[in-house]
Structures are given as C-alpha cells and as structure tokens.
Amino acid sequence: MKTPIYDMLIKGGLVIDPALGFGQEAAIFVKDGKIAAIVKESDVSPKDMASIPVENVVDASGKLVVPGLIDMHVHLREPGREDEETIITGCQAAAAGGFTSICCMPNTNPTIDHQETVKFVLSRAEQADAHVYVVGAITKMLKGEELAEIGDLVNAGAVAISDDGNYVQNPEIMRRALEYARMFGIPIISHAEDYFLCANGVMNESYQSTRLGMKGRPGVAEEIAVLRDIKLCGFTGGRLHIAHITTAGAVKAVRQAKADGIDITAEACPHHFTLTDEEIGKEFNTNLRVNPPIRTQKDVEAVIEGLIDGTIDCIASDHAPHADEEKDVEFDQAPSGMIGLETTLGLVKIALIDKGYLSWADAVRKMTYNPARILGLPAGTLEVGTAADITVIDPEKKWTVKKENFRSKSKNSPFIGWKLSGKIDITILGGRIVYRNK
Amino acid sequence: MQLRSRHLLGLEDATAEEITLILDTAETFREIIERPIKKVPTLRGITVLNLFYEPSTRTRISFELAEKRLSADTVSFTPGTSSVKKGESLRDTVQNIEAMKIDMVVVRHSSSGVPYFLTQCTQSNIINAGDGAHEHPTQALLDMFTIRRKYKKLKDLRVVLVGDIKHSRVVRSNIWGLKTMGASVAVCGPSTLLPFEVEKFGVDIFTDLDKAIDGADVVNIMRIQLERQQAGLFPSQREYTNLFGMTRERLQLLNKNYTIMHPGPINRGVEITNEVADGDSSVILEQVTNGQAVRMAVLFLLSGKKEEE
Numbered sequence: 171m172k173t174p175i176y177d178m179l180i181k182g183g184l185v186i187d188p189a190l191g192f193g194q195e196a197a198i199f200v201k202d203g204k205i206a207a208i209v210k211e212s213d214v215s216p217k218d219m220a221s222i223p224v225e226n227v228v229d230a231s232g233k234l235v236v237p238g239l240i241d242m243h244v245h246l247r248e249p250g251r252e253d254e255e256t257i258i259t260g261c262q263a264a265a266a267g268g269f270t271s272i273c274c275m276p277n278t279n280p281t282i283d284h285q286e287t288v289k290f291v292l293s294r295a296e297q298a299d300a301h302v303y304v305v306g307a308i309t310k311m312l313k314g315e316e317l318a319e320i321g322d323l324v325n326a327g328a329v330a331i332s333d334d335g336n337y338v339q340n341p342e343i344m345r346r347a348l349e350y351a352r353m354f355g356i357p358i359i360s361h362a363e364d365y366f367l368c369a370n371g372v373m374n375e376s377y378q379s380t381r382l383g384m385k386g387r388p389g390v391a392e393e394i395a396v397l398r399d400i401k402l403c404g405f406t407g408g409r410l411h412i413a414h415i416t417t418a419g420a421v422k423a424v425r426q427a428k429a430d431g432i433d434i435t436a437e438a439c440p441h442h443f444t445l446t447d448e449e450i451g452k453e454f455n456t457n458l459r460v461n462p463p464i465r466t467q468k469d470v471e472a473v474i475e476g477l478i479d480g481t482i483d484c485i486a487s488d489h490a491p492h493a494d495e496e497k498d499v500e501f502d503q504a505p506s507g508m509i510g511l512e513t514t515l516g517l518v519k520i521a522l523i524d525k526g527y528l529s530w531a532d533a534v535r536k537m538t539y540n541p542a543r544i545l546g547l548p549a550g551t552l553e554v555g556t557a558a559d560i561t562v563i564d565p566e567k568k569w570t571v572k573k574e575n576f577r578s579k580s581k582n583s584p585f586i587g588w589k590l591s592g593k594i595d596i597t598i599l600g601g602r603i604v605y606r607n608k
Numbered sequence: 609m610q611l612r613s614r615h616l617l618g619l620e621d622a623t624a625e626e627i628t629l630i631l632d633t634a635e636t637f638r639e640i641i642e643r644p645i646k647k648v649p650t651l652r653g654i655t656v657l658n659l660f661y662e663p664s665t666r667t668r669i670s671f672e673l674a675e676k677r678l679s680a681d682t683v684s685f686t687p688g689t690s691s692v693k694k695g696e697s698l699r700d701t702v703q704n705i706e707a708m709k710i711d712m713v714v715v716r717h718s719s720s721g722v723p724y725f726l727t728q729c730t731q732s733n734i735i736n737a738g739d740g741a742h743e744h745p746t747q748a749l750l751d752m753f754t755i756r757r758k759y760k761k762l763k764d765l766r767v768v769l770v771g772d773i774k775h776s777r778v779v780r781s782n783i784w785g786l787k788t789m790g791a792s793v794a795v796c797g798p799s800t801l802l803p804f805e806v807e808k809f810g811v812d813i814f815t816d817l818d819k820a821i822d823g824a825d826v827v828n829i830m831r832i833q834l835e836r837q838q839a840g841l842f843p844s845q846r847e848y849t850n851l852f853g854m855t856r857e858r859l860q861l862l863n864k865n866y867t868i869m870h871p872g873p874i875n876r877g878v879e880i881t882n883e884v885a886d887g888d889s890s891v892i893l894e895q896v897t898n899g900q901a902v903r904m905a906v907l908f909l910l911s912g913k914k915e916e917e
Contacts, residue, residue, distance in 0.1 A: 380803035381620075383720045383741025383777055388804075453728075454721030498699055500719035502740070 175221045176201050178601055180560060181214060183230025187237055188535035189542075189551035198235060200558040203601035207554060230562050233595055236534045237552050238270025238559030241511060242541040243334075243359075243413060243437060243486035246272075246302070249290065250279025255491040255579045257291060260511070261298035263489070263578035265605035267511040268594040270559035271542075271549045272300050272489075275334040276307040283307035283318040285326035292327050299597075299604040301559070303547060305359060308333045308347045314340055317347060324354045329545045332359035334413060335461070337395055339365045344399065348408030357409040357435070357544060362395035362420070363387070363462055372502045374463040378447040384502065387463050393419035400427040403434055411544060412436040414488050416462045418472030425481040435544050436476070437484040440510060440517035443473045445584070456497045456504035457584040460490070478527050483540040485533070487514045491580030509578045513571055515563065516590030524591065530565065558601040567593035567607075611909050615734040617723045618743035619784040627785055630905050631753050637908070638901035641677065651680035654911050655710045658684040659702065660737070661717040666872055666896055667737050667747070671714045674903035680911075683710070698722065699729045706730050712911065715739070733910045741775045746906060747871050748781030750899040752789060754891050755826055757898070758867060763790030766863075768820050770796045770852060771830030771879055774803040774841075778871045779830060783809050796820035797830075797852060800841040817852050822861045828869040829854055832879050845878050854880045859889075867891055 178200035185196040185208065197214045199207040219227065241264065247255040255263075257274075264272045274291060276282035282291065288304045295302035306323030310316045312333045320331055331351060338344040338360070351358050368387040373379050375386020396412055400423060403410035412424060415436045427434045445464045449455070458464060476482040490507025497504050518537075522528040528536075542550025549559055571585045597605035609629050619627070640648055656675045660668050668684070675682045685705065702713065712733045715723050720740030727734050738744040756762050767786055769779050773795045786793050787810060794812035795802065807813055814820035821827055832848060842848050854868065868880075868890040876882055885892060 375804050377805040377808045380774075380805055380808070381780070383739075383743070383775075383780060386804060454724050495697070499697060500717065500725065501721045502719045 176206055176218060177222065178226040178228070178558070178598070179214070179219065179222050180228040180230050180235055180562065181211065183233045183235035183562060185235045185552065186531050186534050187552045188531055189237065189539040190553060192552070193531055198552065198560065200601045203558055205552055205554050205556055205558050208552060228562065228596060234530060234563040234565050236561050236563065237538040237550050238561050238597065238599065239268045239515070239537045240271040240541040240547065240550055241267070241269045241487050241489065241514070242273045242484055242545060243439070244272040244274050244489045244511065245277065245491065245507070246274040246291070247278060247491055248294065249287070253579070254493050257294040257302060258298050259577065259579040260489070260491075261295065261300040261302065263509070263511040263576065264300040265597045265599065266577045266594060267487070267513070268515050268561040268563065268597055269511060270300055270561065270597060270599045271303060271547060272511070273303045273305050273329065273545065275305050275332060277312055277335040281307055281311050283310050283312070285319065285322040288323055288326035288328055299599060301549065301599070303329045303545065305330045305332050305334070307331060308338055308358060309343060312336050314338045314343055317343070317350060320350055321354065324356060328356070329547065330357050330359050330411070332361065332413065334359060334361045337361055337363050337365055341398060341402065345402050345406055348402055348406040348410065352406065352408050355546070357411040359411045359413050360395070360399045361413050362392055362399055364391040364395050367391035367394070372459060373450055374447040374465045376447055376466050378451060382451050389417035389419060389465060389469065392417050392462055393423060396420040396423045400424070400432055400434060404430070404432045408433070410434045414439045414442065414462055414486070415473065415476070415482060416442045416465050417469050421472045421476040421481055425476065425479070428481065435483045436481065437486040438473050438477060438482045439486060439488045440514050440521070441508060441584070443470055443477070444517050444521045446470055449584070454501045455584050456499065456501055457508050457582045459501060459504050459506050460488070460508055461506035474522065474527055477522065477536070483536060483544065485514065485518060485536045486541070487511050489578070491578055492582045493580060494582070497582050507582070509576065509580055509583050511578060512576055513583060513585045513590065515594060516569065516571070516592050517585070519565070519592030520590055558598060560598040561594065562596040564593045564595045564607070566591060569593050614910055615723070615727050616745055616906055616910060617727070617734065617736050619745045619748055619781045619788070620743065622785065622788060624788050627749070627752065627789060630749055630902065630909060631756055633905035633909060634753050634898070634901040637904035638898065640904070641897070641900055646677050647679060648677065649679045650908055651675065651678035651911055654712065655681040655683065656712045656714060656907070657705055657710045657732070658682060659713055659715045660685065661687050661715075662738070664716055664737070666899065667716065670896070670899045671737060671903050674900050674907055677900070678904055678907055680907070698725070702726055702730055706732055712907065735906060735910065738777050741777050741780070743781045744777040745781050746899065746903050747778045748785040749906070750895055750902040751782055751828060751869060751871070752785050753902050754869065754895050754898045755867065758891070759825070762786065764792065765825045766792045766794070766823060767826040767828060768794045768796055768824045769828050769830065770817060770820065770854065772801045772832055772836060773797045773806065773830070774801045775836070776830045782828065783811055794820055794824070798842045798848070801836065818858065818861060821858060823863055824866065825863050826867045826869060827854060827862065828871070829879050830871070831873060831875060849878055853878065854884050856881065856883050859884065869895060871895070
C-alpha cells in the first residue's frame with residue numbers, strides 16, 4: 171500500500187463535527203485542499219508527519235477543531251458601496267471570525283436580482299478568503315412588486331432568495347414566490363416586519379422608546395409578518411426561513427409551525443441575544459440602530475430559549491457594514507446595521523456557552539451543519555473527501571474587541587471595548603490558512 | 609451646592625436638590641428682569657451659540673434674551689440658510705462653529721439624543737432646548753418654577769398633563785421633574801397618543817378628561833398637531849375638542865385654587881377655549897416671562913463649569 175503524502179495536519183485538538191456526530195480528540199490530514207483522513211492521535215505515524223511541511227502542521231492542543239463556520243446572513247456591499255465593504259474585505263473579516271462560507275444578501279446597488287450580478291459576485295469571490303454563496307432577490311429591485319428571474323438566479327448560483335431589508339408586503343407576491351421557488355428547492359429567506367407598522371421607526375417600541383421619545387418598531391410587526399408567512403408557507407408547500415428573529419411571539423410562532431409540520435427554519439443574530447433596547451438611551455450609539463431592532467429582556471430570553479430547544483436553527487451575524495461618516499450622525503438619521511462577522515463567535519461563547527444554554531457542539535451545529543443543510547451547501551462538515559474548510563478555536567482565550575483590529579472595512583460595532591472569550595485561532599479554507607491569530 | 613454636570617441634557621437624572629437650586633437661582637433673575645435696566649454682567653466674555661435646527665419662537669427668543677441680559681455674546685444658527693443645506697453633517701457644523709471659540713451651545717433638534725451627541729463631539733457646555741420627543745428640560749423647569757411661585761411648593765400637588773403625550777418632550781421632562789419634586793402626576797389623552805408602557809413612568813393614566821382633572825391643582829395642556837390627525841391618531845379635531853378640549857365647564861372639576869398652563873403655541877378652540885386660555889387662572893404668559901428667568905439661571909449655573917465633575 172502506498173504511503174499517502176499529506177499537505178497539512180491539524181493535531182492535538184478536540185474535533186467537533188455535529189454533521190458526523192463526532193466529538194473527540196483526533197488528527198485531521200488534508201490533501202489537495204480536501205479532508206483526507208481523521209484518525210486517532212495515536213495513529214499519526216512519524217512518517218506521515220514527516221511528509222508535511224512544518225508550517226502546515228497545526229498544533230491544536232487545548233483547542234477545538236470544527237468545520238469551517240458558515241454565516242448565512244452577510245452584507246458585502248459590493249457592488250455599489252465598496253467604501254463600506256468589498257467582497258475581498260468582507261471575506262477577510264469572515265476568515266478572522268472563523269467563517270469559511272458566507273451568504274451575501276442581495277440589497278446591493280445594483281440589486282442582485284439578475285443573473286449577471288450573481289455571476290459578478292461569484293467571480294469577485296474566486297480569490298477571496300471565504301466561499302461566497304449568493305442570496306438572490308425575491309422581487310425586482312427588492313420592491314416587492316414583480317418576481318425576479320428566480321430560475322436564472324438559481325442557475326447562476328443563487329442558493330436562496332430574499333428581499334432582506336424589506337418585507338414582501340404584498341401577500342399575493344409572497345405566495346407566488348413560495349410557490350415558484352419550490353421548483354428549485356431553495357428556501358425563501360423572509361425579513362419579516364410589517365412595513366406599515368414600522369414606518370419611520372428607529373428602535374423597538376417599548377418603554378425605552380417611550381422614555382427616549384423615539385418612534386418605535388413594535389414587536390407585533392414582526393409577529394404578524396412571521397405568522398402570515400407561515401400561513402403562506404403551509405398553503406403553498408414552499409420552504410421558508412425566517413431571518414434574524416427577535417421577538418418572543420415570533421419564536422413561539424415558529425415553534426408552533428415546526429410542530430405543525432411546516433417546512434420552516436429560523437436564524438438569530440448575536441446582537442439580538444446579547445443586547446436589550448435599554449442600551450440605546452445610555453449613549454445614543456448609532457451602532458445600536460439595527461433592523462429588526464434590539465428588543466427587550468423578555469425577547470432576548472425567548473430567542474435564547476428558541477436556540478436551546480431547536481426552534482431557531484442557525485446563528486447568523488447579519489454583518490451590515492456602514493461607513494463611519496454615515497453612523498456619526500443623529501440616531502434617527504443613521505442607517506440600520508452593525509458589523510458582526512468578527513464578534514459572532516465570541517458573543518456566542520459568552521452569552522450562550524458560558525451560561526450553559528448551548529454546548530460547543532450545539533453552537534457549532536447552528537453555525538455549520540444547520541445552515542449548510544438549509545441552503546444545500548457543500549460545506550459544514552469534516553467528512554473525508556469534502557473541502558478542507560476548518561476552524562480552530564481557542565475556547566477560553568480572553569480578548570477585547572478593538573476597532574483597529576477589525577478586518578472589515580467598516581467598524582460599526584457596538585461591541586468595541588467588550589471583553590469576550592473564545593477566539594478564532596486559525597481558519598483554513600480549502601487547505602489554505604486564511605487567518606491565524608497572532 | 610452646585611449642578612453635577614456641566615451640561616443640561618434632561619431632567620430624568622436631575623436630583624431634587626439640583627432642581628431646587630435652579631428654581632431658587634431663577635428667583636433672583638426673575639427680579640432682575642422686572643428692573644428698568646434688565647442687564648447684568650454675569651456672563652461677560654462668554655459666547656453662546658443658539659443652534660436651532662427646528663423652528664421655534666418663544667424658546668429661541670427666550671434663550672437669546674436670557675443670554676443678552678446676562679451680557680453673553682451670542683450667535684444664532686439657522687440651518688435653512690447654512691451649509692447644512694449643502695449636506696454638512698451636524699458634527700462638522702458644530703465643530704466648525706466651535707473652532708470660532710464658543711463656550712456654550714443651546715440646541716434644539718428634531719432627533720432625540722442630539723444634545724448628548726454634542727457632548728461627545730464638542731468641548732462646549734450643552735443645554736438642551738428640546739430634542740425630538742425626548743426632553744425639554746428648561747420648559748419643565750419654567751413650568752415648575754411657575755407652579756412653585758403660586759403654591760410655594762411642588763410636593764403633593766396634583767398635576768395633569770393633557771393632550772399629545774406620545775410626541776411631547778415637554779411632557780417627559782415635566783414628568784421627571786415633577787415626580788422628583790414630589791408632585792402627583794397624571795397624563796390624559798386619546799389612547800393613540802399615549803405611548804407604549806407609559807404606566808412605567810409612574811404616573812396615573814386617563815383617557816377621560818373629566819376623570820383626569822377631577823380634584824387637580826394644575827392642568828398643563830399640550831398642543832395637538834394637525835398632522836397627528838392626518839396620521840390617523842384621532843379622527844377629527846372636532847372629536848378631539850369634544851373629548852379633550854379644556855372648556856369653562858370642565859374648570860368646575862378642578863380644585864378651587866387651580867392653574868391652567870400651556871407651553872405654547874396654542875391652538876385656540878382646539879385644545880383650549882379662549883376663555884380658559886385668557887382666564888384669571890391661566891398662567892400661560894407668566895410661563896413665558898418665567899422662562900427667561902429659568903434660562904438665565906441655567907446659563908449662569910453652567911457657565912462656570914468647565915470640567916466634568
């Protein structure tokens with residue numbers, strides 16, 4: 171038998187792969203950018219070791235080795251706002267956050283509502299530090315009026331469709347989208363928030379908005395939208411994914427829909443399970459202006475409960491870069507969104523894992539296997555033969571979020587100054603080290 | 609005793625001692641504006657910028673006169689004729705003006721939190737002259753000053769705030785201030801104009817004006833804007849007037865020595881009838897006079913404070 175010559179070895183770490191149901195110390199061999207073998211540490215022969223260049227032997231002792239993380243909700247801003255983020259810088263940020271696959275949302279300029287834009291994004295991403303998957307638009311220009319050429323989008327590579335940033339207000343259009351997308355087996359990602367109930371709102375409608383005299387976006391706007399989409403999903407037999415779920419009522423609705431056999435999934439963002447709207451009045455920090463808004467403690471608890479019981483399948487960042495000058499304005503004039511790729515894992519660690527809500531395996535499942543399954547991505551596992559997308563995590567490493575350390579082109583994070591734990595040590599994309607913590 | 613902060617951003621965090629200090633100081637200035645020569649050299653050498661991003665008559669003139677009567681140098685800013693029209697940001701506008709060496713900024717803006725924002729990007733002492741629907745501290749202080757002058761106290765008085773509670777910064781500052789001073793506060797308006805979880809302010813809530821003002825000492829009436837009707841928050845001004853208009857008949861429900869207040873501008877015949885607005889117990893114009901004294905007091909108390917304590 172011929173001795174295999176490997177390109178890379180990650181040894182000494184605790185390997186966690188929810189897709190394989192694997193969770194033990196093991197060594198991973200990489201060959202030609204793919205996972206070549208996972209073996210017991212004791213089975214690593216000196217001969218195999220010797221065949222690998224020293225710089226490609228990763229000592230992961232005391233660390234976690236997991237499939238490359240997947241963020242199914244990212245805004246890359248290219249084309250149109252390359253001053254805020256480009257596909258290249260967004261992927262650098264992804265790598266620093268441990269993500270080897272990200273899905274970019276279509277609200278660029280021009281909108282990703284046409285196959286040429288999908289192709290443009292994919293071509294730009296060829297040399298990037300992460301795999302980029304495209305979410306195409308549901309409707310042309312995200313206007314909610316006419317279906318985009320969904321078949322063309324899928325043929326060009328789109329893995330889902332969404333009018334993210336906008337709710338498809340017209341139920342007839344949403345019905346047809348769910349029916350039509352069914353042909354292609356892709357989910358519709360719904361930004362569920364009734365437009366009329368939220369018009370001009372800048373924060374959650376609550377005692378805090380009352381106190382600050384700000385126009386509120388009520389939680390019921392999300393709940394009504396989620397309930398409508400669930401009904402339409404059940405009626406059409408389509409596939410529905412609820413983006414950035416935030417309210418107790420919406421979580422309850424998704425839980426019930428799942429119990430009723432509706433083909434529905436959901437994601438939650440770190441800022442929605444780590445922050446409450448009380449934060450806004452402290453400094454009027456415009457980085458806390460997000461859409462949907464940061465809500466109340468009761469909602470935070472419901473989102474965490476949804477993550478624990480599996481109602482919420484995925485954790486996604488909703489990475490939304492904005493230039494400094496756009497955020498350095500009056501609160502109600504700032505655009506919505508915060509960056510998140512580089513802080514997601516640390517926030518998951520301190521808010522969910524450290525508090526005993528999720529195990530590492532649960533968290534990794536929600537950031538690898540589950541999004542891959544929902545979107546049909548060839549990622550999210552360390553199975554032999556798949557791309558060697560691997561993330562090495564230093565699970566107890568304490569670190570402070572610093573503006574100057576962000577790789578994202580924009581720095582709009584309310585978490586600057588936060589002390590987190592759980593740091594990405596190394597990110598490997600197709601057998602290539604794309605990030606190494608120094 | 610002095611104020612803890614070198615800014616006046618709102619009354620939510622103000623202590624009873626601080627409010628009392630401002631009101632006591634205002635008494636002195638109230639006397640000065642009754643003199644034939646209404647000018648003192650207190651703020652000589654101090655330059656105050658009046659930064660009014662929103663239209664305002666009485667607050668802007670009141671501040672300007674207060675500054676002039678304290679011998680401050682003043683400059684007023686109107687965004688309609690400034691570089692704001694060319695797209696200049698608030699930060700750049702203020703920092704450019706500050707580079708011309710000003711000491712204090714009086715700011716009125718439609719966005720909640722702008723006074724706080726200015727404390728982060730300038731060195732000047734900031735006075736909030738109304739930010740969005742958040743706070744309007746000097747209005748609430750002058751309201752309290754006016755009430756205290758009449759009753760010699762604030763504690764245990766029953767004050768009812770009537771009208772558009774949801775969008776009123778005057779209401780919020782009044783609630784914070786009055787409650788801190790021990791008054792009992794109620795709000796009354798259409799349920800569509802009562803903001804979410806308003807009960808957490810610790811006030812009594814009414815949608816029936818007759819019940820709200822029953823046994824009240826002070827009724828402070830807030831303006832209703834036509835645009836609220838257009839936004840569907842109440843069906844018509846006629847219906848609003850029937851349900852929430854302050855009329856002569858309703859005055860019978862109040863305590864004997866009652867007071868009618870209104871921060872202005874008044875929609876006569878809508879939220880208040882002429883005879884109530886101009887009646888013996890109306891202190892609407894006195895509020896305006898007192899406003900100057902209160903603003904002089906605030907300018908005086910903050911002018912000497914350079915460092916955050």
